[in-house]
Amino acid sequence: MHNLSQILTDLQFSAVYNILSLGLAAMLATTAFMLASQKRVLPRYRQALVVSAMVTLIAAYHYFRIFESFKHAFEGTTGNNPHAYNVGYRYVDWFLTVPLLLVETVMVLALVQADRSRMLSRLVPASALMIILGYPGDAGEKWFGLGAPVWGALSTIPFLYILYILFVELGKSLQRQSERVRVFVRNLRLLLLGTWGVYPISFILNMNSDPNSPNWNSFMARELGYSIADILAKCAFGLMIYAIARTKSFEDDADFRAAEMKDA
């Protein structure tokens, strides 16, 4: 935690304050939507929806904490504030949710058991490692004497490994999926690449900020970047998972489709 003085401009304060509240609202609504939509897909795709709901539930908890932490650190007129902004909440959130996002991705494809286990046993540890290695770089302290660029670079190694599995290994498993599902999965991977790409950019934007005299525009940019990326990577991503589950439910069972679609 840093002990930051309250020197955000009104614009900087409002921008971060409102995006954090937007994030919380989006996470809560997506959680409720995923749980309420269980019956709209076949049983075999419901696990993916439950996991997606857990991702946004965990994120909703953390957005509530981040919002409160931000208020304590920056609200008021007393200048210096003993309460400080805790960036740790974001990393704890990602430590739990990023592996789960990969779990829901693999789950919704309903791959054969062996393929599923093989993917998850590599994706889950790699994603947890990616987050753990990123934290020291963002916490603003030189852990083990290493600066933010080194931790950022270390964190990139498991990230590239995850991309390799998703784009090369998963590609092979997609051959047995229908054309519509393959298009969905391609878009899903692009959304993942696009949104996960925002995190390192946000990280780098704030990287050279001196903890004792922060650059508040960089701070704002990082918080906006993290929040928008979170909303896309968890809520929009979850809705794409739901769309895939619906499409595959219709393909698997014509009666189910007829019950759900008037033009079936």
Add this chain to the structure above:
Amino acid sequence: MHNLSQILTDLQFSAVYNILSLGLAAMLATTAFMLASQKRVLPRYRQALVVSAMVTLIAAYHYFRIFESFKHAFEGTTGNNPHAYNVGYRYVDWFLTVPLLLVETVMVLALVQADRSRMLSRLVPASALMIILGYPGDAGEKWFGLGAPVWGALSTIPFLYILYILFVELGKSLQRQSERVRVFVRNLRLLLLGTWGVYPISFILNMNSDPNSPNWNSFMARELGYSIADILAKCAFGLMIYAIARTKSFEDDADFRAAEMKDA
């Protein structure tokens, strides 16, 4: 309760603060997951999932309390703080949740009624006794003139008895389970042994700490140890209970498996 001065370093404070928040998030999400997954197993295994959800719900409540207690005791810049950290929350939590963890373990195996009653009538009192005997040793006061090592040793007696029942008695009942279930139960017992082993180690780490001048590294190690062990022993354990319930549901009912698994 101890009246502790605020002399944790930033690193010590952040580490405990963030692990307590992580614990709360993990307990909440596991509770929701277990309740949302009821229909994903056959009715005969749902009792185990409900009990598991109660374990993590009780723990979520206590992690909220522990988190608040920790903040009151250590946050701020005033040095001494009238609010103090209450380790009692952990023991109240364990007093309720540890017997329930053993209940869910026995429940998920769907043993014959007589075996189930015989196990539970011994496991539940033994586990409650184990927690009650541990508390005086951790509360930092010489109850009945006995120090922490004596209470730790007394608490170990019911612990060994529980291990005897789980590894010897339960072993006999496992003969009638399938090979896959037996592997699961073996892993479940190892997880239990591994995580329950962290508690006495954490206890011992802090045992020689003088309440009037605490060793804060030992304090941090104890809190990290208890929290990580709790997350593994309740959340990871609950997910293994769920995996066993799923496997047994598939074994019991081929139609159920076919609806749930595409490669069935």
